[in-house]
Amino acid sequence: MPPPQERPAERISLGYTLRIFAIPFGHMDYAAAFAPSRYTAEMHFRTSGLAAVLWKSKIDASAEGRIGADGLLLPGVYTTQSLSRHGTQQWVRVVYGGKGGPVMTAVPPYDLSRFPVTGAQKKGAVDPLTAISAIVGGMNGPADEPCGRTLAVFDGRRRYDIAFSLVREEPLAATDRGAKLRLCKAEYRHIAGIRQEVVDVSSVPAIHAEFVDVPAGSQHYTVARTIWSSFLWGAVSARLTDARLDGRPLAVAFAP
Numbered sequence: 001m002p003p004p005q006e007r008p009a010e011r012i013s014l015g016y017t018l019r020i021f022a023i024p025f026g027h028m029d030y031a032a033a034f035a036p037s038r039y040t041a042e043m044h045f046r047t048s049g050l051a052a053v054l055w056k057s058k059i060d061a062s063a064e065g066r067i068g069a070d071g072l073l074l075p076g077v078y079t080t081q082s083l084s085r086h087g088t089q090q091w092v093r094v095v096y097g098g099k100g101g102p103v104m105t106a107v108p109p110y111d112l113s114r115f116p117v118t119g120a121q122k123k124g125a126v127d128p129l130t131a132i133s134a135i136v137g138g139m140n141g142p143a144d145e146p147c148g149r150t151l152a153v154f155d156g157r158r159r160y161d162i163a164f165s166l167v168r169e170e171p172l173a174a175t176d177r178g179a180k181l182r183l184c185k186a187e188y189r190h191i192a193g194i195r196q197e198v199v200d201v202s203s204v205p206a207i208h209a210e211f212v213d214v215p216a217g218s219q220h221y222t223v224a225r226t227i228w229s230s231f232l233w234g235a236v237s238a239r240l241t242d243a244r245l246d247g248r249p250l251a252v253a254f255a256p
Helices: 050-054 128-137
Strands: 010-020 023-034 038-047 058-067 073-083 089-095 103-107 150-154 158-170 181-193 207-216 219-231 234-245
Touching: 010 219, 023 128, 038 128, 058 128, 073 128, 128 150, 128 219
Parallel strands: none
Antiparallel strands: 010 023, 010 234, 023 038, 038 058, 058 073, 073 089, 089 103, 150 158, 158 181, 181 207, 207 219, 219 234
């Protein structure tokens, strides 16, 4: 008798418009496929408009791994390719799950001797894309409360925590079928490794996000409708502009 077939993976895709001083400057697209025992995810970032002239940048990232019997996402491989505003290209690959902990390969290589991350610090950490997928898929923490968890992240160069806390819940329209809208605060906590290059986010006001539940049949998703943070030089926001499940538009109340 042939082994039972897994149900097909559901694929959710989210599109965001990025703004600074209320002016669009780029796009960020996220997509993930969740099957009973496996997951894959990818994210793409691009600048556009005037920002593409002054600050051309792009980042492509992908992750894949297993979904444990307890529902935890267990990363296997994380890969990212980036082009900085200075034209520098970087390729990073992190393989998880080995006996010695995650192993990074980078081209060009990083000198991590001044900023080491110990095996104990890496233990139990996931890659950034798996961390995002854990929020979207309601895994690696309380599914009914994305604002009540702390995610341990290791991206090959640095180890940090993202700690979420609930600010308040807000009502949604009756057409949203009982979904919840939560305003949350996210705190970046640097643990070890290279400091954040763009900005030391631990020294700026906390990042806030509006999470909205998306009913989707057998699978339940939680997505960020709006993400924003205020810096000394202005406010940066990411607003959800497209949400689809298996190619079909999702009924999500987009932020104004």
